[in-house]
Amino acid sequence: MIGGAQFYRRHARTWQEGALTLVIIAIAVIAAFPLAWMVLSSLKTPQESMQVPPVWWPGSPNLDAYSQVADVVGLGRSFLNSFFIALVTTTAIVITSLMAGYAFAKYRFKGRDWLFAALIGTMFLPPIVTLIPLYRITGYLGLNASLFGVVVPNLANAFGIFLMRQYIKGVPDDLIDAARVDGASELTILFKIVAPTVLPAIAALTLFAFVYHWNSYLWPLTVLQGNTDQYPIVISLSRLLSYNRGAMNTGLVMAGATLAVLPPVVLFVFLQRFFVDSIVATGVKG
Template identity: 55%
Template sequence: MKRIATGAALLVAALFPLFPLYWMVISSLKSPEELSRIPPSWWPETLTFDAYSTVFDVVPFGRAFGNSLLIAGLGTLSVLVTSVAAGYAFAKYRFPGRDTLFWALVATMFLPAVVTLVPLYWMISSLGLSDSYLGVLLPWLANPFGIFLMRQFCADVPDELIDAARVDGAGEARILVRIVLPLLRPAVVTLTVFAFVFYWNSFLWPLSVLQSDTKFPVVLSLSQLLSYASSVRYQSVVLAGALVASLPTVVVFLLAQRVFIQTIARAGER
């Protein structure tokens, strides 16, 4: 009986995070009349896809998705490369000031993004990179959390394995790519999910740097739906746009969820 009660409690707790997604889906499928009804219905009486038709007419999703994929793809790749290389160096190399530099790097994780917004904007402007994809990517090509995560996993790689490879004549780059990197697969997958979601959902920084509508990622392109947000009758259009924009991040998580959960469980055992 106790196990049943515990399982029921865990099921209810797990459903809470899914409720906003459920409400977004069903609301996007309601008619304007049903959406403005009080009390609200828990399931659409008549399914309608008019909101999605309106969204695809208003928002240039093809171009916006291409921009987001370019920014998120290049940003994620850069974070993976820099995090694995720096994490390996911090974990396996001894040099003066290593620990001080590492913890100073970790301390930057606690800086609110808004604090660095103005200095970063002036830096990008002075380099002439305003309204460019490089301007959006440059400040985030390396990530302190990614370096911290990789350093923790690299520390678990046996030193004897690396020393044996060096004795066999393997260079440091080959050791990192052929020996260490395969052992970091769970951490790499986890960091890929975090980095992709971060870049895909990034709003404030691209809004500050980009001025051309043709370069807007999908989260900025959704601003074209603001005129529909002023009326409850047309909230289904806004919700449909938000759902379409969030689908890639959901797909990425679903593809990586098995390894992702294993990594979180392993990290909890440390």
């Protein structure tokens, strides 16, 4: 009877693991299907895009749509604008979050907890609520209709500060005190001791910030005020909406969308190891 019970438990566990694997595969396929369809559609001919029932795989893949979309939206300039916005904003968020998180985690000063609570409270404000105040502020600073107007209000981020603070709290105080005894400055401690220790969190924040600001639409559209030369790629691609009225231009629209998602995907490929490590570390701490 004991052997039968062990056999049953072992096979029940095997069936459970198999079922869980099938569920994970199904979810992954569902999540990846729109991206795969977008890429394949960008390689189809106009005739294949119009065919009913739809053609799943292009018979003769071609890159004609990519050359056309480059002419329609001014691809080079738009990509440079997007990279400027995303890179500058992400770099500033990582630095300011690291410094503020270090201060909240390791310094003790009057009103620290109240200030941190107020900071966390800003995370619950919908972005649309702060749109008009930020627009007025950028106007007072003379930054409207420029890329600096898009970047400056986003140089710090409450979520980033919260994330860094939670990770930096786990850095041993003895390690920091030892560095101070050796004569290291606070910036040296922060960037040469603390930052390498919380590298997974930095990678996760980098990924989140870059993807968010690369895909940002409403704020750049509001600040740039129709200055099309400063438009990032996401706004420039809105010009393709007029091409989406017929199936003949489906490949053009899909090509533009594919180009727009490439940089975040490439960044994720490079940072996925650190990103997974950050999730695992969070689970262990929790």
